[in-house]
Amino acid sequence: MSNALFVIAEKEFSDSFRNRTILAIFAIFFAISVIGIIGGIAEYQDTLDSYNELLSTAGTQERGLMDTRPSPMIIFGSVGALLVTMGALLGITSGFDLITRERETKSLKVLLSHPVFRDEVINGKAIGAGGALALIFAATIAVSIALMLITGIVPGGDEWSSIAIFSFSAFLMIIAYFAIALCMSAISETSGTALVYTLIIFILLSGLLPVLIENGAADAIAGDAPTMPRMIQSVSIDSREGGRNFQAMTESEDFQKYREDIQDWRSRRQAVIDIASLFSPTMSFDSISDALTSTSSMTVTVRSGPGGGMIAQTQASDTSESILSHLLALLAFPAIFFGIAYMRFMRMDLR
């Protein structure tokens, strides 16, 4: 790291902790995360108690159909939604005036008249402010994990991996909004304009896009859902608590076709939602968070067996591919927006 890059990054890092707005949002982010974790711990304990109670009363056949032991990832699932809003705001607050502030205080000319390259200025600013965000986020995650451990919840090996992926994706989402804010700061004349543009993009990506996709675009692209045949009797048990979807039905050709059609339709619809969610850091993080923390990631199909008995078919959803694509999308967001900010800053007219 060159001297100038290090000096600018160091200043930006310490500036983040002098900025009262960033500190206030950090305090709220931290408090909400800790409260969310405490609530998640209580929820996990309740789920675990229910599971243990069911386990003690269930027979051998029921045990085979029962859900796996509740995962401590339930705890992180409870803070995911809070992280989306406050984390994004933290990223936006750190980035929206990084460049415009220099222009408004007229310090940019002074700074660039020193022996520094322009790219060292924008890179240093991004590294410094991003580093401050990383520290804030790491502190929050560390406290969250400490709370879990203090209350006797010790994650297993896979769960540690899930916590790491969850934390990394949450951080990437924050960095994505930071990069968007930095980009707006580089293309705007004033901090106020940059903030307005960034908030518009945030609302668009985190609020409007999910609603439009879920309620309109997905159905429009996937088409109408197939109609269930009248003669078929079916019982559908959707157990959120158990985390598995049970479907019991009588066999017939019409119903077989309906079942295939509805699965195809659901797949098409989900594919549209999955692809669209790649264009929103919020939706990408939500997808990863859901995949990691949802207890309904296993689908159990119960069918009548040859002797009239019931056969349970368990199919683990393949979530790793989805997580990877969303992680890549979360990496692409900062890269694209930082790239735009970089180009704009390098060509900025200093007159």
Next chain:
Amino acid sequence: MIELTDLTKRYNGVAAVDSLSLSIGEGEIIGLLGPNGAGKSTTILMTTGLIEPDGGEIRIAGYEMQKEPKRAKALIGYMPEDVGFYPRLTAAENLDFFGKLYEMEREKRKRRIDDLLVLVGLDGVQTQVGGYSKGMRQRLGLAKALLNEPPVIILDEPTANLDPVGVSDYRRIVREAAAAGSTILVSSHILAEVSVICTRIALLSRGKLVADGTWQEIADHGKGVVIRVEGRRPLPEFPIQGISSVIYTPDRVGAVIAADHDIRDAISDLVASAGVPLRNLQIDSESAEEALLQRFREEARS
């Protein structure tokens, strides 16, 4: 120390600076003058490496700005017009940050900052720069321009927000820096200020250098000069070529002489040969300023 060769910058096809060549030596204090749109700011921005020229070359102590910008910039102390600092930092913290960019050693940096804050009268001010007046920011700007003990100092409208004490301090500091060997380039609209501080003037018009010389040489170009003479006894007649009029004071110990060029040497000799000790012999600077203003107007009209 500063070499500008065929410097050109165009905006939307219009030349803001057009083939400007200027050489400024060690210890010179040069004033960059010209009407609005003459290209002064663009020249300064190119010289400090803040904007790229479309053509030509800038050399600072031999280092070409376009090819070795870091080395060239390391030799410059620059104070822009309406200088800005980081408002959440104190004066010392601001200077410390810029000192790190110059790769000054910690102890040297601290000593230099302490000395400079005393020099510009900001020692003991512990508040954040955000609370500073424009004049205080300008004083800090001057300290920043001197921070790395630069051989080249570039000042853009340096006295615009200073009070009379600040202006006096600024003149003293700039003269001391020039005496120590620094080359100083000053851009200013205040002609009187330039006349007091600068040893040389470069007059720009429409991006071109239209005059380069001392204050008087430029003011005299095609114009007359007004000379004030004061003796300790009544003055003699002035049968010197080039004089258009002589107006004596009632007691004849003073006179205002209008001439077509600077004839102070001839006046001095004549007064001395008449046995009259001289009390004062100077160009009337107000008239010189008026003459320069006239040139400004002519250049602006052209």
